[in-house]
Amino acid sequence: xxxxxxxxxxFFGLNIISKAFSYFLLLVFAxxxxxxxxxxSAFIFSMFNLVFFFSxxxxxxxxxxxxxxxKDVSSIFYFLLIVTLIFTGIGALISISYPIxxxxxxxxxxxxxxPIGRAILQVKHKYHYIQFFSLIFVVITLMxxxxxxxxxxxxxxxxxxxxxxxxxxxxxLLTYKEIINILSNVKLDYNVVKEYVKKGFTVMIIALSxxxxxxxxxxxxxxxxxxxxxxxxxxxxxxxSIVIAVSLSMSMFLLTRSAELEDKAKSLDVLNKTVRISxxxxxxxxxxxxxxxxxxxxxxFPKYQGIEVYIAILSIGALFYVAYSLMSxxxxxxxxxxxxxxxxxxxxxxxxxxxxxxxxxYGLYGIVISMVISHLIAFTLLAKKLNLLKEFYGVYIMxxxxxxxxxxxxxxxxxxxPLIGLLxxxxxxxxxxxxxxxxxxxxxxxxxxx
Numbered sequence: 001x002x003x004x005x006x007x008x009x010x011f012f013g014l015n016i017i018s019k020a021f022s023y024f025l026l027l028v029f030a031x032x033x034x035x036x037x038x039x040x041s042a043f044i045f046s047m048f049n050l051v052f053f054f055s056x057x058x059x060x061x062x063x064x065x066x067x068x069x070x071k072d073v074s075s076i077f078y079f080l081l082i083v084t085l086i087f088t089g090i091g092a093l094i095s096i097s098y099p100i101x102x103x104x105x106x107x108x109x110x111x112x113x114x115p116i117g118r119a120i121l122q123v124k125h126k127y128h129y130i131q132f133f134s135l136i137f138v139v140i141t142l143m144x145x146x147x148x149x150x151x152x153x154x155x156x157x158x159x160x161x162x163x164x165x166x167x168x169x170x171x172x173l174l175t176y177k178e179i180i181n182i183l184s185n186v187k188l189d190y191n192v193v194k195e196y197v198k199k200g201f202t203v204m205i206i207a208l209s210x211x212x213x214x215x216x217x218x219x220x221x222x223x224x225x226x227x228x229x230x231x232x233x234x235x236x237x238x239x240x241s242i243v244i245a246v247s248l249s250m251s252m253f254l255l256t257r258s259a260e261l262e263d264k265a266k267s268l269d270v271l272n273k274t275v276r277i278s279x280x281x282x283x284x285x286x287x288x289x290x291x292x293x294x295x296x297x298x299x300x301f302p303k304y305q306g307i308e309v310y311i312a313i314l315s316i317g318a319l320f321y322v323a324y325s326l327m328s329x330x331x332x333x334x335x336x337x338x339x340x341x342x343x344x345x346x347x348x349x350x351x352x353x354x355x356x357x358x359x360x361x362y363g364l365y366g367i368v369i370s371m372v373i374s375h376l377i378a379f380t381l382l383a384k385k386l387n388l389l390k391e392f393y394g395v396y397i398m399x400x401x402x403x404x405x406x407x408x409x410x411x412x413x414x415x416x417x418p419l420i421g422l423l424x425x426x427x428x429x430x431x432x433x434x435x436x437x438x439x440x441x442x443x444x445x446x447x448x449x450x
Contacts, residue, residue, distance in 0.1 A: 014131040015245050021138040032149040041156035048104045055084045058200030059115035065259035065335050067123045074185040075192040084109050103161040117171035120178045127252040133167040140166050202337040209344040217367050224359040235304050240314035243282035247322040250278045251329040258333030271330045275323050280429040282322045283398055286315045290406040312406040313368040316399040320375035323395055327382040343381035347374040394426025
């Protein structure tokens with residue numbers, strides 16, 4: 001079990017490195033390619049991702065509990081392969097008129113092994129490998145984007161294709177035994193496919209809703225406010241949402257463990273511990289970011305001074321997200337993703353309505369307040385479904401101290417010790433959680449390799 005938790009820590013570290021390389025990639029695209037070439041390739045890439053998203057219905061997350069519970073994976077593979085080949089055929093026809101998309105069309109049928117391989121690695125608790133391959137994708141794309149800078153939009157597309165293909169080969173090499181075992185059992189059981197499509201489609205809708213909540217802010221501001229506010233929000237959102245990296249890392253472990261454990265009480269105990277540890281670490285990181293937000297913005301984003309208060313408000317929403325996103329992952333691991341849908345869809349619809357009402361009059365205040373309320377609603381509905389409102393009532397209280405720390409500035413540091421005490425008092429962290437973190441840190445220090 002220690003190795004699982006170490007892998008989560010490695011996943012988190014690799015995730016941070018991957019984000020850093022992503023910013024370098026953005027700089028290459030922005031400075032070495034014309035806006036026309038970058039815009040064209042970005043549109044094609046977004047359309048490819050949309051096709052990829054719908055082709056691999058809920059993969060890899062939906063497949064993880066399926067593999068763990070030893071359900072029929074071969075029928076799912078061959079069904080998704082047929083779907084992928086249909087999309088590939090449509091893409092081939094479109095490429096006759098738009099040959100620039102041909103590299104993506106050729107890549108698509110091979111790419112099915114990527115999410116299946118990632119699901120297998122997750123079942124084997126190799127979470128850090130998954131993030132490592134995501135890092136390789138960014139690094140490979142960055143390297144070839146620089147080398148092919150004279151090829152315009154086609155250079156960017158080839159860079160993306162190679163960025164996908166090289167990690168795909170590595171994933172296949174690590175999981176080829178399991179993949180060959182799936183391929184060798186040629187079958188297409190209608191009832192199995194029907195059951196998976198229901199679960200996979202639900203997981204896809206959840207993922208789509210989460211993505212919608214993530215990018216909706218900029219879109220709504222562009223439609224209802226002005227592009228200056230869009231630019232500001234593009235800085236505010238990443239700074240306020242840094243803490244999500246913690247819950248993302250923890251979710252890898254939670255998805256696998258919740259699928260493995262048959263005992264509901266033990267499974268819920270794992271969920272509670274995961275949420276407590278994730279929320280506490282996220283709160284402390286967010287608290288420090290908001291205390292130093294004036295300094296951070298002044299040094300790194302001097303043109304955007306004045307956005308600090310919006311970062312503080314949006315941080316509240318990010319902390320609600322940290323808690324309820326893990327509850328959603330838990331339900332997916334238990335093959336009950338449908339219990340998540342109503343809560344997330346309600347949050348999305350609430351956000352749209354509030355954006356329409358608040359943005360025209362209040363601008364950035366409107367968007368950050370609507371996002372906080374939407375995340376609060378999603379947390380409340382999911383916690384209620386899992387009967388965890390009593391367990392995590394303190395999540396409603398802590399935002400007061402987050403804002404207090406922000407308004408106190410550097411003096412807010414004196415609140416750190418009392419706040420840790422308050423986290424214990426509200427049962428948002430327990431002694432047993434600290435012992436888990438301590439043992440993981442000790443095992444990492446002693447780590448000598450795989």
